[in-house]
Amino acid sequence: MQKSIHYRNKRKGTFCLRFKSHRLNKSASGVILLMLLPIVACNKFVDVPSPVNKIAAQELFKDDANATSAVTGIYGQMANLVQNIANGSITSLTGITSDELNYINNAAAIKEFQTNSISTNNSTNVGDFWAPAYKYIYQANASLEGIAASTGISLKTKNQLEGECRVVRSLIYFYLIQLYGDVPLITTTNFNTNTVQRRNSTPEIYDFIINDLIEAKQDLAETYPTTGRLRPNLYTAEALLSRVYLYTGQWGKAETEANNVIKSAQYSLQTDLTKIFLSGSNEAIWQIAASIDGLNTREGVLFVNSNANAIPNYLISDALMNGFEANDPRKTAWIGTKTISNKIYYFPYKYKLPMSSTSTAKENYVMFRLAEQYLIRSEAKIRQGKTDEGVKDLNIIRGRARGNNSTILPDQPMGATQQQALSYVIKERRIELMTEWGNRWLDLKRFHLCTATLQPIKPGWQDTDTLFPIPLQQILINKNLTQNSGYN
Incomplete structure (x- = not known):
C-alpha cells in the first residue's frame, strides 16, 4: 500500500550540504576549521570545495595541533548544532516513532514521526538526520584525506586522529542504515563521484563499518588522548564494533568485543544512577562536552523545560511507564515529573540540566x-x-x-x-x-x-514504516537515488 503524502515544501530549490571555503591565518587555522561549515540550501548533493581549497587544507593539517583541532571540531558540532542525528534528535524522533514517547506540541513535521506518516519532503527528516549525517561523513573523509597527505603530523597523532575519524564515520553510517536502510556510501571528498552515488546495500555498508572499526582499533590507544573521556580510544571502537557485530548476527565476535571493554578495568557501572551521565562518570566510554555557555546537552534542553508552568513537549508513554517493575529505582532516577493544574506529566530525565542552568553539576553527552x-x-x-x-x-x-x-x-x-x-x-x-x-x-x-507492538497503538501503521523516506530533495538532486518502499 502506498502512503498518502502531503507535500509542504517550505523552501525554494533543493536541500544539500555546502562546504564553504575558508582562508586560514596562522593563529586561527586550527580553530576556524575547514570542518565547521553550515548547512544551507543549494542545488547539489555535496558542494565540495574547489581545488584551490587544497592550500587551506594543507595549512589546516600542517601539524599535530592544527590537525587535532580540525578533528575535535567535529565533536563540537555534534554537540552544539541544534538537535541532529548525533544528539537529541536520534532519541526524541525515534522515541515518538516507537512506543517510548509522545509528542504533544503542534510542529507538523515532528508529528509525522509520531504517526509514522513521514512525508518525503519532511523538513525535519532532512534537516535533523540526512543533511547533518552526510556533513559529518564529509568532514571525516576530508580529515582522513588531509591527515594522510600531511608530512607535518607525528605518527602517534596521525594514528589517533585517523582512528577517531573512522569511529565518527562508522557511528554515523550505523545510524543512517538503521533509519533509511540502503544509503549512498560516501568515502571521499570527490565531487564527481559523490553527486551521482547510488544507494549501497546495507550488508555492504556494514562490511565497510566493520573494516573501518578494525582499522580504528589498530590506530587507537587504550588510554584517552586528553583529560576526560571526550575523544574516542580503543575501547570506544570496540564498543561500537560489538554493537555492529550484534546487529549483523556475528554473536561470537560481539561477545569478544564487549568482553574486551568490560574486562579492560577502565570502566565500572556507576552505582548512583543519577551520576551516570555526568562528566567523569566511571561508566562512560565516550562522552562529548558542549562548548556553548549555559548548555550541557541538547537532550537536557530538549526534554527538560525550566519553566515551571510549561508542559514538556515530549512525555513518557504509558507503554514505557507500564514497562517498569515495581520499585525499580531507574523509574525515579530517569523519569522526571512536573505537576501542572493538578495533573502529573512524566518526561525523560536522564539528562537533567536545561539551557542556562545554574546547577554546578556538569553533564556530558554519553555516546557509549x-x-x-x-x-x-x-x-x-x-x-x-x-x-x-x-x-x-x-x-x-x-x-x-x-x-x-x-x-x-x-x-x-x-x-x-x-x-x-x-x-x-x-x-x-x-x-x-x-x-x-x-x-x-x-x-x-x-x-x-514493530508490527505486533505498534499496530495496536498506531492506527496508520504499515510494515514499510520501519524505514524513513529518502528525502525527496536528495532524489531530485541525484537521479541515481531511489525511494524506500511505501513512499511516493
Whole structure:
C-alpha cells in the first residue's frame, strides 16, 4: 500500500550540504576549521570545495595541533548544532516513532514521526538526520584525506586522529542504515563521484563499518588522548564494533568485543544512577562536552523545560511507564515529573540540566557506556546457546539498579530457555537504555516486533514504516537515488 503524502515544501530549490571555503591565518587555522561549515540550501548533493581549497587544507593539517583541532571540531558540532542525528534528535524522533514517547506540541513535521506518516519532503527528516549525517561523513573523509597527505603530523597523532575519524564515520553510517536502510556510501571528498552515488546495500555498508572499526582499533590507544573521556580510544571502537557485530548476527565476535571493554578495568557501572551521565562518570566510554555557555546537552534542553508552568513537549508513554517493575529505582532516577493544574506529566530525565542552568553539576553527552556492553555480551551469549551465562550478565545490570539480590531467574543450570532469556534481554534493554540513542526503535526492528507492538497503538501503521523516506530533495538532486518502499 502506498502512503498518502502531503507535500509542504517550505523552501525554494533543493536541500544539500555546502562546504564553504575558508582562508586560514596562522593563529586561527586550527580553530576556524575547514570542518565547521553550515548547512544551507543549494542545488547539489555535496558542494565540495574547489581545488584551490587544497592550500587551506594543507595549512589546516600542517601539524599535530592544527590537525587535532580540525578533528575535535567535529565533536563540537555534534554537540552544539541544534538537535541532529548525533544528539537529541536520534532519541526524541525515534522515541515518538516507537512506543517510548509522545509528542504533544503542534510542529507538523515532528508529528509525522509520531504517526509514522513521514512525508518525503519532511523538513525535519532532512534537516535533523540526512543533511547533518552526510556533513559529518564529509568532514571525516576530508580529515582522513588531509591527515594522510600531511608530512607535518607525528605518527602517534596521525594514528589517533585517523582512528577517531573512522569511529565518527562508522557511528554515523550505523545510524543512517538503521533509519533509511540502503544509503549512498560516501568515502571521499570527490565531487564527481559523490553527486551521482547510488544507494549501497546495507550488508555492504556494514562490511565497510566493520573494516573501518578494525582499522580504528589498530590506530587507537587504550588510554584517552586528553583529560576526560571526550575523544574516542580503543575501547570506544570496540564498543561500537560489538554493537555492529550484534546487529549483523556475528554473536561470537560481539561477545569478544564487549568482553574486551568490560574486562579492560577502565570502566565500572556507576552505582548512583543519577551520576551516570555526568562528566567523569566511571561508566562512560565516550562522552562529548558542549562548548556553548549555559548548555550541557541538547537532550537536557530538549526534554527538560525550566519553566515551571510549561508542559514538556515530549512525555513518557504509558507503554514505557507500564514497562517498569515495581520499585525499580531507574523509574525515579530517569523519569522526571512536573505537576501542572493538578495533573502529573512524566518526561525523560536522564539528562537533567536545561539551557542556562545554574546547577554546578556538569553533564556530558554519553555516546557509549558500559551497561550496553553487558547487555550486548548477554544477548550474544544467549544467542550462542550459553543461556545461563547470558542471564548472569542481565542480572549484573539488574543488580546495579535494584540490589544484588535482584535476579531475573535463578542462577542455575537450565534456568531459562533461550527464548525466555531473549525476552528478558528485550525487557531489560527497554528499561536500561530507555530514551537513549533510539535503542527501543532499533530493538523493535531487529527483533521483528514493530508490527505486533505498534499496530495496536498506531492506527496508520504499515510494515514499510520501519524505514524513513529518502528525502525527496536528495532524489531530485541525484537521479541515481531511489525511494524506500511505501513512499511516493
